[in-house]
Amino acid sequence: MSGLVIPGGESSVMDKLARTFGVADVVRRRIAEGLPVYGTCAGMIMLADTVLDGIRGQQSFGGLDVAVRRNAFGAQTESFEADLEVPELGDPPVHAVFIRAPVVAELGPRARALAALPDGTVVAVEQGALLGTSFHPEMTDELRFHRYFLDKVAVSSAGSSRP
Template sequence: MKIGVLALQGAVAEHIRSIELAGAEGVAVKKVEQLDDMDGLIIPGGESTTIGKLMRKYGFIEAIRQFSEAGKPIFGTCAGLIVLAKNISGQDDAHLSLMNMSVSRNAFGRQRESFETDLDVVGIDEPVRAVFIRAPLIESVGEGVEVLSTYQDEIVTAREGHLLASSFHPELTDDYRLHKYFADMVESSLKSLR
């Protein structure tokens, strides 16, 4: 089972480490052609506007939409969550426009307002350690989207079918259970696509 990490910006090596702890093979994806060999894809954090520009420049927007249409799971963390969303507050255009949710960039403030906390996540037994850095927020979700966790009554993790999104950085801790949750989604999709 191969899970790619879009390697345009962000904590690529950390995601690959977490994927491998979760029992899958992690691959840095730098070229569109690599997507054909991937069973799942993580879009990491960074700066969503920059990631969006780089995705357009290197042809990833249409390629990742096709990847999603094929039913292959995608997990967006922090800026990756923004890239997945259908609506971004204060912006006319979304990037991939795949996940039925509205998001707000930097909702938790600037870098100095970064923090760590433990979150209850639906489908994971014990609380997950979450690192919030200039984190976005899921303002609202549409039909078909399940809220998996909240922080102070705000949505920070959600799932829509084969799409998963978190406001925080699960790769910056030793807790790889959210990556394991995603790897299980990938494994299920492989069984259903066979």
């Protein structure tokens, strides 16, 4: 396996299923070994070292030195779209779809913000081979975040002998 995408959905369910079926520790280990992982929305929650406003006992895989707040904009009906300036990706801005989205509430020193809303709220972050976005990149024709992740996979695969 050369990369993993953890999609949107419901992080508390992903956590329960991952632990019930014995996947959580394997994913944690592979993340620690440098596996490229792109977490979108609920997936970003799973990559966060700290989850704020999780359900009781909710755990994440971790890896990203961030605290992510679940459901930061409120209910499903508060979902929205926004154009994001992403310096790393250049022009034009990235049109992003936020569905009951989380935000990066705290950014640790090892993580780097890639994009923020106009009020400064961080909604895209990277750390080495890990990438997290609050929004759903699969909801538009915008492919630059997908490509950005695939570049991480290519770099990682080039430097690894693991099958």
